[in-house]
Amino acid sequence: MALLLACFFLLPLLGMAIVAFSVSDGQGGKTLGLENFASLADRGQAIANSVRVSLVGSAVGAGIGAITAFCIAQIRHRRLDDVVAVLSSVLANDGGAPLAFSFIVTIGNTGFLFAALGLDSVGFSLYSWQGLVVMYQYFLIPTMIMVTLPTFVGLRREWHEANKSLGGSAWTFWRRVGIPVAAPALLGGWILLFGSAYATHASAAVLIGTGGFPLVTLTIADELRSGTRAGGEEAAMALGLTMVAIAVVVLFLFNRLQRMSARWLA
C-alpha cells in the first residue's frame, strides 16, 4: 500500500515539484527558485476564471442537489431511493468529451433544443463561462445528492416528533436540529463540488478548445504543448502544484466535515 502510494502519488508529485521549483540560472543550468510561481500572475486570468466557474457552478449544484436530496428523503420511497442511488453514482462520474458532446448537440450553437428553448433570443451561449456552469451541473448535482442524501435520510422522524411534543415549530426544528446536523454534510458536499469543477478538463477542452476562456486545466495543457515558449513546462508544473494543493485542502475539509456529520447519523 505504502509502495503503491509512493509510486503513483508521491513520486509524480515530487517530480512535479522539482520541475516547478527549478529556474534557469541564465548560464544553461538550473537552480531552485520560486520564479515559476511568480509567473503564475501572468496566468491570473485562468485562475480567476477557474475560481469563478467553480464557485458559481458548485453553489448552484450544491443548492439544487441539496434541495433534491431533501425532497427525495421526505418522500421515503424504497424504489425511488434505489433509482436515485444508482443514477447519481453513474452521473456523478460522467464527464469528459461525451458530456461536452451531448451538450453541444442539445444546447450548442446548432443543438436541437437551442432554438426551441429560446436560448438564442436570451443571448445564452454554451461556449462561455455560463455555458460551462450549466454543463458542469450534469455531474455536480448528482454528486451533491449522493453526498447529502444519507444525511437527510438520517434526520430521524423521532427528532421531529420530539421537537413537536416539546412545542417547537418546524422552524425551531431546522434551526436547532436539522441544519446543525446537516450543515457539515452540506458544506462538505459544496467543497467537494468546488474541487470537482475546478479540476474538470476534458469536457471544457472539447467545448472551448481555442482558449477563448482560459481555465487552469486548459492552461496547463496548453503550456505543456507549446514547447517553443520558454518555461512552459515549469509554469505548467507550478500551476499543477497549486491544483494539488487545492485538492488536498478539499479532501481534508471534506473528510473532516463528513466525520462530523456521521457522528449524528451512526
Add this chain to the structure above:
Amino acid sequence: MSTRALTATGVVAAAAIALTGCTTSAAESESSALWRSATTVSEGGGFDQLVEDAQAEGTFNVMGLYEDWANYGGLLDAFSEKYGITINNDTSTGSSQDLVNAVVNRQGQDTSLDYLDTGMSYAVQADLDGLLAEYAPETIADIDPSYIGENGTWLHQYGGTIAIACDTGRVETCPTSFADLLDPQYRGQVALPNTPENSESAFMIVHAAALAHGGSLDDITPGIEFFRELNEVGNFIPVQGNAGTLETGETPILLEWTYTLQPVADRLADEVGMEIDVIIPDDGVVSSFYAASLNADAPHPATARLFFEFLFSDEGQNLLLQGGVSPVRLDAMIAAGTVDEDALAALPSAELGQSPTLEQRQANQDVIDEQWSAAIR
C-alpha cells in the same frame, strides 16, 4: 498487495523496459545507419540503393498528415503503392508542437516519427535543438535558397493563403473581409482552428487580421486587438473549428488555409449538398509555407529520405498541387512543362500574399504568448 505480488510486478516492469530496449537496437540495420548520416542520395549509395534499403525497413511513421490536408492522403497512398511501404499515420493529433513533442519524447523508439510537416518556426526551433537531419533531395536546385533552412535540415514544401470558409446555408451574406466579420449578423459564428499560441494556421490568421486592422507583419498587436473586438461583440466562438464543426453547422464561419478549406468544401458539396464558399479576405492576405524535415533519430532513416525524394519529385509536387496548395517547385515545373495543368487551373489562388520572416515570426510569437489569452479571456 503481498510482497510476492509486488516483486512480480517489479520483474514484469523491468522485463518490459529491457524488451523495449532490445527491439529498438535490433531495428537499426547497418544500411539504415548509413542513410542516417547521408545528406544526399549519392552519399548513401544511389537511388536504387535507397529504394532497396527503404523497402527493407518497410515502414514509414508520420503524424498529423490529414488525408484532406494538401492531399496528403493521395500522396501517402501513391508513395506506399509505388515502393511497397506500410504507412503509420497517427492522425489522432497533429499540431506542429505535437509532432516536435513526439520526436523529443520518443527518442530511440521504434514508434518515433520519420518525417515532420510543421510550421516554419517549429522547424527552426527543432533544428536548433538538434532534432533534425540534414538532407537535400535531388531536385533541390529548383528551390529558392530562401525556402531552405540555414543548416539544410528543413525545406519548404508547399504554401497557401488564409481564407474564410462560409456556410451559405446558415449565413445570409458571406463576409469578404476581416472588417466584415465584426458585423452583428455573425454573432457566435466565427471560429479558429486552434489557438495561435501553438498552431501555425491560427498564428497566420492573427497575422492576416493584423494586416487588415492597421497592423503589419512587424506589428501583430492590431491582429490580437481585432480578435478582442470580435470576442467582445460576441461573434467569436471559442470552438476548435474543423471540417466536422463546419459540417454540423456549429462553426458556420471558419478561418483556415485555402487548401484545407477547399477540399472540405468540395467534399461537403458532393456528399451532403452543402455550399461552402472559400473566400480570400480582401483586407488581409497572408500566405505561408510549411516546412518538411526529417527526424535525425528517425526509426526508418532510408524510408524517410526516400519519402523526401518522392515529396520533392514532379510526381509528389503535382500530388500536393492537386490538394489545392502551391508546391514549392511550382514555377520550375511550369517552366519545364511537367506541371499538372488541371490542378494548376483549380488552384484557389496561385498568387501568394505576404509572408512573415523568421525574425518577425519570433517577435510576434512572443507578443501572442503575452497578450492572446488576456485579449480573448
